[in-house]
Amino acid sequence: GNSVTQMEGPVTLSEEAFLTINCTYTATGYPSLFWYVQYPGEGLQLLLKATKADDKGSNKGFEATYRKETTSFHLEKGSVQVSDSAVYFCALSLLQGAQKLVFGQGTRLTINP
Amino acid sequence: GAVVSQHPSWVICKSGTSVKIECRSLDFQATTMFWYRQFPKQSLMLMATSNEGSKATYEQGVEKDKFLINHASLTLSTLTVTSAHPEDSSFYICSARDYLAYNEQFFGPGTRLTVL
Numbered sequence A: 001g002n003s004v005t006q007m008e009g010p011v012t013l014s015e016e017a018f019l020t021i022n023c024t025y026t027a028t029g030y031p032s033l034f035w036y037v038q039y040p041g042e043g044l045q046l047l048l049k050a051t052k053a054d055d056k057g058s059n060k061g062f063e064a065t066y067r068k069e070t071t072s073f074h075l076e077k078g079s080v081q082v083s084d085s086a087v088y089f090c091a092l093s094l095l096q097g098a099q100k101l102v103f104g105q106g107t108r109l110t111i112n113p
Numbered sequence B: 001g002a003v004v005s006q007h008p009s010w011v012i013c014k015s016g017t018s019v020k021i022e023c024r025s026l027d028f029q030a031t032t033m034f035w036y037r038q039f040p041k042q043s044l045m046l047m048a049t050s051n052e053g054s055k056a057t058y059e060q061g062v063e064k065d066k067f068l069i070n071h072a073s074l075t076l077s078t079l080t081v082t083s084a085h086p087e088d089s090s091f092y093i094c095s096a097r098d099y100l101a102y103n104e105q106f107f108g109p110g111t112r113l114t115v116l
Helices: none
Strands: A003-006 A011-014 A019-021 A023-026 A031-038 A044-050 A056-059 A062-065 A075-077 A086-094 A101-103 A107-112 B004-007 B010-013 B019-025 B032-038 B044-051 B067-073 B076-081 B090-098 B104-107 B111-115
Touching (some): A003 A086, A003 A101, A011 A019, A019 A107, A023 A031, A023 A086, A044 B104, A101 B044, B004 B090, B019 B032, B032 B067, B032 B076, B044 B067, B076 B090
Antiparallel strands (some): A003 A023, A031 A044, A031 A086, A044 A056, A056 A062, A062 A075, A086 A101, A086 A107, B004 B019, B019 B076, B032 B044, B090 B104, B090 B111
């Protein structure tokens, strides 16, 4: 089946620290990969995506590279800010059919000033 | 980006009653909407895919007679939790797919349901 596994949280960092949130997937087909962010009290927002191997998605200083050989899509940011505190979800979607999203369990990130 | 609203944002009801949750795409038309359930500190679990003008497609293990979905227009889908019980208490989230935005899904802010 299709599944996404991301690193357990919560993750607490100091401002300007380097961030990595690991995400690996299993898929029966050839998926597109996503990172969503959920700020407190808000709905999920698409942060970045990649649709094929070796693609790099980037937005707001965050990056993730689609690694087919390791079935991974790790999220990174070089210098985090307090405003990055949120819950981050890795997800996949297959191009066929309804294009349903399969989510990882979410990682809560807290950035301290 | 496109905006999706949900109403109500939270609801408390007595066991045995039914609760209706609305999901609206405010500035785009959505032929497909999705309903998710999120337990505390857990991921979003897809419950069903809602298609405008046709029956919803439910995921395995989701009772279609308990979670009634109606997608009567291109901007509105409703989820009715019938004869709610405490175990139905959860955070329900909808999303709407915008085919004009490369099929990206836009998410509502969620509805917190508490059944007493």
